[in-house]
Amino acid sequence: MTQVRYPDGNVLLRNLNRDFPMISHGKGIYLYDTNGNRYLDAVSGALVVSVGHGNQYVVDRIASQLSRVAYINGTQFTSMSAEVLAGRLSNLAAPLELNRCAFLSSGSEAVEAAIKFARQLAVERGEVERTKLIARNPSYHGNTLYALSASGRPHYKKAFGPLLKEVSTVSAPYQYRFPSDYHKEGADHYARELEVVINREGGKNIFAFILEPIMGSAMGAAVPPAGYYEKIQAVCRKYGILMVADEVLVGCGRTGTFFASEPLGLKPDMLVLGKGINGGYAPLSVLMVKDSHLQEMKKGTGNFMHAQTFLQAPCMTAAGLAVLEFMEHQHTIEHAAKMGELFHAKLQEQIAPLPNVGCINGKGLLAGIEFVDDKKIKAPYPRAKRIVEGLVAKGFEKGLTLWPNVGHVDGTNGDLILVGPPLIISAVELDELIGRLKECILETFQGSA
Numbered sequence: 031m032t033q034v035r036y037p038d039g040n041v042l043l044r045n046l047n048r049d050f051p052m053i054s055h056g057k058g059i060y061l062y063d064t065n066g067n068r069y070l071d072a073v074s075g076a077l078v079v080s081v082g083h084g085n086q087y088v089v090d091r092i093a094s095q096l097s098r099v100a101y102i103n104g105t106q107f108t109s110m111s112a113e114v115l116a117g118r119l120s121n122l123a124a125p126l127e128l129n130r131c132a133f134l135s136s137g138s139e140a141v142e143a144a145i146k147f148a149r150q151l152a153v154e155r156g157e158v159e160r161t162k163l164i165a166r167n168p169s170y171h172g173n174t175l176y177a178l179s180a181s182g183r184p185h186y187k188k189a190f191g192p193l194l195k196e197v198s199t200v201s202a203p204y205q206y207r208f209p210s211d212y213h214k215e216g217a218d219h220y221a222r223e224l225e226v227v228i229n230r231e232g233g234k235n236i237f238a239f240i241l242e243p244i245m246g247s248a249m250g251a252a253v254p255p256a257g258y259y260e261k262i263q264a265v266c267r268k269y270g271i272l273m274v275a276d277e278v279l280v281g282c283g284r285t286g287t288f289f290a291s292e293p294l295g296l297k298p299d300m301l302v303l304g305k306g307i308n309g310g311y312a313p314l315s316v317l318m319v320k321d322s323h324l325q326e327m328k329k330g331t332g333n334f335m336h337a338q339t340f341l342q343a344p345c346m347t348a349a350g351l352a353v354l355e356f357m358e359h360q361h362t363i364e365h366a367a368k369m370g371e372l373f374h375a376k377l378q379e380q381i382a383p384l385p386n387v388g389c390i391n392g393k394g395l396l397a398g399i400e401f402v403d404d405k406k407i408k409a410p411y412p413r414a415k416r417i418v419e420g421l422v423a424k425g426f427e428k429g430l431t432l433w434p435n436v437g438h439v440d441g442t443n444g445d446l447i448l449v450g451p452p453l454i455i456s457a458v459e460l461d462e463l464i465g466r467l468k469e470c471i472l473e474t475f476q477g478s479a
């Protein structure tokens with residue numbers, strides 16, 4: 031079998047109208063299918079494969095853990111791999127003062143756990159009326175029902191509306207479509223909007239604000255304006271609203287530092303990791319919180335009321351620890367920061383001038399590229415043209431994986447892609463990525479006029 035297309039096989043395929051090549055193996059930044067095709071994995075799978083495919087160090091470390099013990103009940107036992115991983119993450123997060131970690135299996139689960147932690151803290155404090163969450167629009171925080179409720183993704187929510195919870199939203203910052211000087215006026219503009227929403231909902235009714243420090247897929251790696259977090263944080267503190275940083279996509283070196291929050295001046299109350307911390311070697315996500323908040327729970331109900339079957343399971347934490355060890359030995363974060371600068375310089379030089387490239391955002395080894403029908407007036411393509419789907423298909427044809435996103439302009443229109451190769455990518459491999467991306471863009475837009 032070299033590829034599968036519905037109705038072949040018995041896997042419930044995510045897309046019923048396309049081919050799924052059969053991958054046989056991966057090495058470094060490349061994936062290989064059973065037809066002999068090679069793919070440059072320019073989006074690290076789903077921004078996951080931080081330390082590359084086929085990383086033997088990580089494989090051996092996990093195997094060694096699995097042969098000792100793979101699973102323990104996290105409500106009854108702990109293990110050295112969980113303890114050491116939590117210790118190392120807490121050291122890295124010392125400037126953020128986050129020093130307790132819970133290990134779960136997916137980003138969505140960790141987002142749900144963070145939201146529950148924030149709500150429980152409000153209850154412990156006797157602030158039971160704090161029942162509302164603020165999120166940004168557009169945004170993406172996961173596909174379980176509350177994480178989806180918190181996501182500004184109208185087209186993902188359409189069918190599930192009656193099952194979801196109403197969440198108040200503020201605009202996600204986006205320089206390209208900001209009407210005036212983004213870095214001069216953006217922070218004040220977005221902080222004012224937040225305060226208006228808080229006053230409308232009632233400051234005492236809101237328990238948390240969830241956001242990605244740098245945007246992920248929903249808003250093309252958009253970086254906030256200068257001073258944004260200083261102002262946003264001041265507003266949240268004024269009303270006693272906790273801040274949850276969702277670093278599932280942008281954390282673990284993706285944007286050039288281990289935590290994306292730190293260089294932006296964001297000091298969240300809870301922080302969530304996923305993707306890059308597991309490198310694709312096991313499902314693993316992390317909820318990081320402050321000991322001072324746990325102390326409040328200890329004095330109150332005595333427990334954080336949340337667990338799932340795989341809580342702190344060694345088969346997952348061994349993967350996180352191995353990824354972290356590899357990153358430390360190989361100085362992967364420093365390398366990613368250096369490659370990230372080169373990546374953005376090359377994007378500006380070779381991709382930004384192309385027709386239909388509206389803007390390029392991002393930081394480190396993460397970039398979002400918005401495509402427009404008319405560069406002068408920043409007009410998006412009509413959704414019916416399915417521009418970005420065509421570009422991603424072209425990438426597949428040419429052996430380049432890309433991540434599409436639609437709808438960020440007005441909920442329907444807007445075409446962008448994310449590019450984010452494994453953090454171990456070399457300068458030569460970056461040249462290959464940029465060259466292939468340029469070819470794909472030129473061929474796609476030649477055919478779209």
Ligand SMILES: Cc1ncc(COP(=O)(O)O)c(C=O)c1O
Binds near residue numbers: 137172247276304
């Ligand atoms: C910012 C962000 N949060 C949460 C999630 C959900 O993670 P998972 O798909 O592992 O549940 C994602 C997934 O793409 C994400 O990008």
